[in-house]
Amino acid sequence: MTTRNRLLVLVATVIALAAVATASVWHAAARADRRNEAHAGGPMVTAGRVTLPAGATGAPRHLVFRNMAWGPHRDELTTVPAGRPDAPRTASGVKCLRFYAASGTAVCLRAERGAMQDTYTARVLDARLREKAHYALPGIPSRARVSPGGRYAAWTVFVGGDSYAGTNFSTRAAIVDTRTGHLTPTLEDFRVVKDGRTYRAADINFWGITFAADDRHFYATLATHGKTYLVRGDLRTRTLTTVHQNVECPSLSPDGTRIAYKKRVKGLSADAPWRLYVLDLRTLHETPLAETRSVDDQAVWSDAHTLTYALPGDYGADLYTVPADGTGAPHRLTKAAVSPAYL
Amino acid sequence: MYVADSRAAASAEPAARPPAGRRGTAIAPTVLALGSVSLITDVSSEMVTAVLPLYLVAGLGLSPLGFGLLDGVYNGFSALVRLVGGHFADRGGGRHKTVALFGYGLSALCKPLLLLAATLPTIGMVLAADRTGKGLRTAPRDALISLSSTPATRGRAFGVHRAMDTTGALLGPLAAFLILRATTDGYDAVFTVSFCVAALGVLVLLLFVPRRHEAERVTAEDSRPAPAQETAEVSHPAPAQETAEVSHPAPAQETAEVSHPAPARPTLRSALALLRRREVRRTTVCALLLGLATVSDSFIYLLLQRRLGVPDQWFALLPLGTAAAFLLLAAPLGRLADRLGSWRVFLAGHAALLAAYGLLLSPWHGSALPYAVLALHGCFYAATDGVLMAAASTAIPQELRSSGLAVVQTGQALARFVCSIGFGAAWTAWGDRTALGAATVALAAGAAVAYAFRPTAPTPAEVVPA
Numbered sequence: 085m086t087t088r089n090r091l092l093v094l095v096a097t098v099i100a101l102a103a104v105a106t107a108s109v110w111h112a113a114a115r116a117d118r119r120n121e122a123h124a125g126g127p128m129v130t131a132g133r134v135t136l137p138a139g140a141t142g143a144p145r146h147l148v149f150r151n152m153a154w155g156p157h158r159d160e161l162t163t164v165p166a167g168r169p170d171a172p173r174t175a176s177g178v179k180c181l182r183f184y185a186a187s188g189t190a191v192c193l194r195a196e197r198g199a200m201q202d203t204y205t206a207r208v209l210d211a212r213l214r215e216k217a218h219y220a221l222p223g224i225p226s227r228a229r230v231s232p233g234g235r236y237a238a239w240t241v242f243v244g245g246d247s248y249a250g251t252n253f254s255t256r257a258a259i260v261d262t263r264t265g266h267l268t269p270t271l272e273d274f275r276v277v278k279d280g281r282t283y284r285a286a287d288i289n290f291w292g293i294t295f296a297a298d299d300r301h302f303y304a305t306l307a308t309h310g311k312t313y314l315v316r317g318d319l320r321t322r323t324l325t326t327v328h329q330n331v332e333c334p335s336l337s338p339d340g341t342r343i344a345y346k347k348r349v350k351g352l353s354a355d356a357p358w359r360l361y362v363l364d365l366r367t368l369h370e371t372p373l374a375e376t377r378s379v380d381d382q383a384v385w386s387d388a389h390t391l392t393y394a395l396p397g398d399y400g401a402d403l404y405t406v407p408a409d410g411t412g413a414p415h416r417l418t419k420a421a422v423s424p425a426y427l
Numbered sequence: 428m429y430v431a432d433s434r435a436a437a438s439a440e441p442a443a444r445p446p447a448g449r450r451g452t453a454i455a456p457t458v459l460a461l462g463s464v465s466l467i468t469d470v471s472s473e474m475v476t477a478v479l480p481l482y483l484v485a486g487l488g489l490s491p492l493g494f495g496l497l498d499g500v501y502n503g504f505s506a507l508v509r510l511v512g513g514h515f516a517d518r519g520g521g522r523h524k525t526v527a528l529f530g531y532g533l534s535a536l537c538k539p540l541l542l543l544a545a546t547l548p549t550i551g552m553v554l555a556a557d558r559t560g561k562g563l564r565t566a567p568r569d570a571l572i573s574l575s576s577t578p579a580t581r582g583r584a585f586g587v588h589r590a591m592d593t594t595g596a597l598l599g600p601l602a603a604f605l606i607l608r609a610t611t612d613g614y615d616a617v618f619t620v621s622f623c624v625a626a627l628g629v630l631v632l633l634l635f636v637p638r639r640h641e642a643e644r645v646t647a648e649d650s651r652p653a654p655a656q657e658t659a660e661v662s663h664p665a666p667a668q669e670t671a672e673v674s675h676p677a678p679a680q681e682t683a684e685v686s687h688p689a690p691a692r693p694t695l696r697s698a699l700a701l702l703r704r705r706e707v708r709r710t711t712v713c714a715l716l717l718g719l720a721t722v723s724d725s726f727i728y729l730l731l732q733r734r735l736g737v738p739d740q741w742f743a744l745l746p747l748g749t750a751a752a753f754l755l756l757a758a759p760l761g762r763l764a765d766r767l768g769s770w771r772v773f774l775a776g777h778a779a780l781l782a783a784y785g786l787l788l789s790p791w792h793g794s795a796l797p798y799a800v801l802a803l804h805g806c807f808y809a810a811t812d813g814v815l816m817a818a819a820s821t822a823i824p825q826e827l828r829s830s831g832l833a834v835v836q837t838g839q840a841l842a843r844f845v846c847s848i849g850f851g852a853a854w855t856a857w858g859d860r861t862a863l864g865a866a867t868v869a870l871a872a873g874a875a876v877a878y879a880f881r882p883t884a885p886t887p888a889e890v891v892p893a
Contacts, residue, residue, distance in 0.1 A: 090634040097630050101623040108619035112610035119611060181485070201604050201743070222742060224484045242484050253480065286851040355546040380488070396488060 122155035126399075127173055127420065129157040134176035136211045136427050138188030138234070146427050150183055151175060152400040153420035161192070161213065166386070166426055169403070169418040178213050182225045183423040185209075187234030189262055190425075193225035193241075206239050208262050217265060222256055227333065227382050228423070231295035231302075235263055236319075238293035238302070257290040257304060259319070271304065274317065277325045285309065290324075292333035292382050293317075296340050303327075303334045303343060314343060314363070328368055332358070333382035335391075337408070341365055344373075344383045344391050344408060352378065360393065362408050371410045384424050394422045457575035458584045460635035461568060462591030467628035468531060469592055472557070473599025474621045475538065478607065482614045489547055504555075505562045506837045512563035513833025514695055516570060523567035523574070523829055524638045530564025531632055533557075535625035541618045566833035571636065573820035573828060581820055582769055585813025586761020593754040597747065698830035706822035707831060711838045713770075713877040714815055717777050718842025720870035722784075722850050722863070724749065724804075730787050730859055731800055745801065752805020753812075760809045761817070769818035770881045776810025777874050779803045784867040788860065815839070 085093075122129070129151060137143050145166035151157055157175035161183055164171045180192035181204075188211035196203045204221035206228075223241035230237050240257045259268045268274075271290040276283045289307040296302060302317045306324065314331035315324040335344045343365060346358035356378030362371045373391070383393040391408050394401040399420035406414040483489045516526040537557040544550045569585075576584035602624075606617050701707045728745040731737060737745070764772040783803035786796060816832060823831030846866075853862035 085634070094630065094634060098627060101627055105620040105623040108616045109606055109609060109613065112606075112613035112616035115613075116611040197608075200601070202607070220738060224481055226484065242480060284855045286855045354548050401488070 119154045119158055120156055122153065123399075126153045126155065127151075127170065127418065129153060129155055129160075129162060129173040129175050131157065131177065132174035134161060134163045134174055134178075134213060136185050136188050136190055136213070138211050147417075147424055148183070148185060148427055149403065149421040149424040150180055151420065152397075152422055154399060162421075164418070176213055178209070180423070182228040182239070183425065184228040184230050184237075185425045185427055186230040186232050189230050189234035189237065191228045191230055191237040191239060193221065193228050193239055204241065206237070206258075206260075208237055208260065216262065217260075219258070219260065219267060222269075226255065227257075227292050229293050229295060229382070230425075231299060232297045232338070233299055235261065235299050236295055236302075237262055238295070240291040240293065255289045255291040255307075257293055259293060259302070271317070271324065273322070275323045276306065276315070277323055278313070279326065283308075283326075290315075294334050294336045294343075294382070296336060297338075303336055305332045305334060305345075312348070314345070327365070328363060331363065335383045335385060337362075337385050338388055342408070344385065346379050346381070346383075360391065360406065362391075362410070373406050373408070373410055374412050375404070375406045375414045377414075384426065386426050392417060392424050392426075394424075454580070454584060454587050455575045457636055458572055458588060459591075460631060461572055461575070462588045464531065464628045464632045464636070465568070465588060465592040466595035466598075467624055467631060468534070469595030470599040470602060471538065471621045471625035471628065472534065472561075473596045474603040474606075474617055474624070475541065475557075477600035477603045478614060478617050481607075482617075483547075483550070486612060486614045487545060505558055506841055508559050508562035509566055509833045509837050509840075510698070510830070513566035513570075513830040514698055516567035516829035517698070517827055521570075521574075521826070521828075523571045524632070524636055526829070527564045527567040527571065527636075528629065528632055530560045530562070530567070531625070531629045533560030533563070535560075535622060535629050538618050538622035538625055542615055566829045566836060569816045569820075569832045569836075570828040573816065573832070574825065578821055580765060581817040582761040582764030582772070582814055583758060584761070585817045586758040586764075586809070589761075589809070589813040590754050590757040593750050593757065597750055597754065695830075698827060698834060701823060701827055701831050701834060704822065707819070707834075709880055710815075710819050710822050711835050713773075713881060714819075714835055714839040715842045716873040716877055717811075717870070718839040719846050720866055720873045721780065721843050721846055722866050723843060723847040726847070726850055726854075727783070727787075727800070727804060730863060731797055733859060734787060735792065735797060737797065745797070748797070748801030749805045749808065752802045753808040754805075756806055756809035757813060760806070761813055764810075764814045764817060769814050769821070772810050773814050773818060774874060774878055774881070776807045776814065777870065777877075779810060780807040781867065781870050781874065783807065784863055784870065788863055788867065 134148070136148065137146065146163050147166045147169060148161060148163045151160050151162040151173055153173075157173075157177075159179045159181075161176045161178045161180055162173035163176070164173055178192065180194050182193040184191055190209040190211075190213065192207045192209055194205060194207065196205050204223070204225055206219045206221055206225075207215050208217045208219075210216050221239070221241045223243035225239065226242050227240040228238070236259055238257065238259045240255055243254045243256060256270045256272075258270060260266070271293075272288060276288065285308045287308055291305050291307075293302055293304045300319050302319070304315055304317060304324070306313045306315045306326065312330055312332050313326045314328040314334055316327050317324045330347055331343065331345045332348065333346050336342075337344070341364065343363040345361055345363060347361045347370070348357045349359045352359075358378045358380060360373040360375045360379045360383065362373065363369070364371075375393075377395060379393050379395065381393045381395075383391040385408070386392045386405060389408050390405050392403055392405050395404055396402075397419060401422040402419045403417040403421045403424055404414045405417050406412065512526055512530060516523045534557045537553050537560065540553045540556075541550065544553050572584055572588055573581055602620070603617050606613050606620060610616050702711060724746065728742065731745060732742055760772055760776075780803065783800050786800050786803070815835065819832055819835045820828065850862055850866060853865055857865075
């Protein structure tokens with residue numbers, strides 16, 4: 085083939101490939117328009133004022149979550165009465181990827197647009213969803229929690245590998261004292277006590293922090309050498325002590341006696357390896373819950389006997405509930421919603 | 428276009444001009460073509476690498492933790508793939524281009540497959556196939572670069588190639604970001620564009636990299652008759668234009684370089700038997716020794732972050748510093764290797780790495796520290812990555828070039844892998860400072876031994892007849 089013919093082939097192919105590439109980008113760009121229109125049969129969402137009750141007793145409880153339904157309020161924090169999850173949603177105008185709130189303090193993990201790359205921040209919000217503080221995140225938001233009293237906020241992010249087609253991921257779990265602003269950027273700074281002895285390893289990862297009501301203790305998942313552990317953390321002594329094995333994304337019950345978590349169950353496909361369990365912290369007895377699908381979420385206690393969690397759905401995720409004692413059956417709470425918090 | 432221009436330039440003057448690396452000596456068109464292929468392919472693959480974590484977590488809602496456990500297993504497999512790729516490329520009288528095409532093609536085909544794979548195991552399989560393609564193509568590609576350039580200009584040829592390669596690696600993430608910005612959840616668009624770009628890379632390889640390398644015939648690196656090659660040539664009629672280029676045989680120059688008694692047949696055994704050659708063995712041993720003290724990039728960035736308290740959101744920018752220095756210095760240092768000898772530059776590169784370790788250990792915490800460390804780190808890559816291949820090419824006979832380069836690359840990669848495991852363990856047991864101190868001592872010792880045992884091949888300047 086002469087150089088001229090080669091160049092002709094090259095130019096022709098470049099034009100064809102450019103057409104395909106342009107079409108794919110155009111198609112993905114048009115997606116924004118489609119998603120900004122509410123889909124038929126979807127939940128009704130109207131703009132309004134969203135405030136977080138500061139733990140007032142007696143007031144009707146609300147469920148706050150990230151609205152995934154298509155339409156102008158997609159990805160905004162919305163609220164519905166806790167007793168009527170399918171009621172019209174009130175949208176706050178605040179967009180978050182992950183969210184949690186308790187006692188008038190909220191944490192909102194969100195994406196920030198940059199000139200050369202997108203970054204992520206954690207924003208601590210007050211009861212009227214106004215920003216009190218923000219922190220840069222080193223990776224993609226995964227979990228968010230606030231202590232029951234509203235003093236501490238915690239989050240977990242994924243830090244991706246950057247090698248060729250790399251698959252090495254790590255996590256960072258951070259805790260911030262919203263009163264003093266003191267930030268623990270990673271739990272790796274804490275001392276780990278495993279089987280009664282100080283434990284060190286290069287491959288330690290933490291995720292899924294959940295707080296006790298005493299503003300001192302918390303639980304989280306520690307992973308090392310391919311195994312996961314439930315650890316009990318102490319903010320004062322800055323230690324983490326292993327409690328139980330094969331526990332991920334723990335969620336402490338309101339009375340502080342049980343941990344709801346996802347357990348990696350043997351024999352399930354690598355693609356959907358988890359089941360919801362509840363661990364009794366006193367007896368270390370594990371109770372499998374009635375949900376038979378693989379749950380990849382940090383569940384929330386909607387009351388002392390019920391758990392709420394997200395499962396993949398048509399518009400990203402739907403919320404479900406299941407009794408915490410292994411009885412009953414899962415029940416869909418509402419569609420197109422994720423990151424729930426009861427207030 | 429450069430293809431036509433530099434092609435003419437290359438044929439107009441003997442590629443092996445005595446004063447190596449003199450300004451104006453053209454880079455062989457095949458090297459520029461291979462550089463373009465690597466640049467284009469790196470844009471494609473780095474686009475995917477850049478969005479993959481976000482795609483898995485935000486796009487698919489997966490928890491990719493523990494996903495990386497396969498990486499260790501895969502390192503061993505990829506070493507095997509590289510050796511196999513090198514071996515196949517040498518068979519049949521040199522099928523470097525065919526094997527490289529297969530490797531690039533396989534990686535390209537993996538991009539649309541990412542659109543279909545929605546679960547961690549299937550994505551893991553697609554990524555493994557992608558990396559298999561990369562493993563297969565690396566040695567034949569480097570063999571093609573070495574065969575397309577004369578020993579006197581090899582350092583620069585590899586330098587130019589590595590600079591182009593790194594340019595692609597820097598552009599890829601930017602392209603991916605722009606696509607994500609212009610779209611909503613445009614991961615599908617990123618993968619589709621990545622595929623189109625990869626396909627273009629394969630096409631450039633197909634069209635502009637000759638199957639029979641000019642330099643091989645121009646400089647007749649191996650002047651002995653090689654029957655297998657001749658048969659291959661019959662089945663591949665050279666177009667008129669290419670024959671015209673084969674008009675500057677310079678056989679004398681190369682006989683000094685490759686002085687083996689009989690042509691080695693490309694079998695797996697002969698590839699390993701290469702290690703019986705003193706030059707190849709010394710090259711490999713030096714690469715191995717120094718590899719054992721080369722702390723992996725991620726540890727360097729982590730140390731830098733700890734020393735300086737680099738904010739987390741800037742952490743992702745640290746590799747860009749290394750890449751920028753690598754990009755700027757690869758060609759000049761390759762040219763320097765042609766002038767002073769590859770081994771001097773290769774060892775000097777490790778001295779740069781040693782200096783980087785030293786800076787990380789020193790009490791100095793100035794604001795210039797990250798720039799200095801990253802510049803030294805990039806300088807280390809620029810002075811060693813392509814230069815090692817150039818040096819190894821001098822020691823490895825042409826008919827085993829791919830297998831030989833694969834052996835050296837694999838040895839180096841495994842040594843670095845062992846180093847990361849050891850460094851990680853030392854970090855855990857004694858802390859980061861002690862671990863880095865140990866690595867510094869090991870690197871200094873390795874460099875001293877490598878200096879004493881350096882391959883004694885004459886520098887290209889000495890080979891070239893006066």
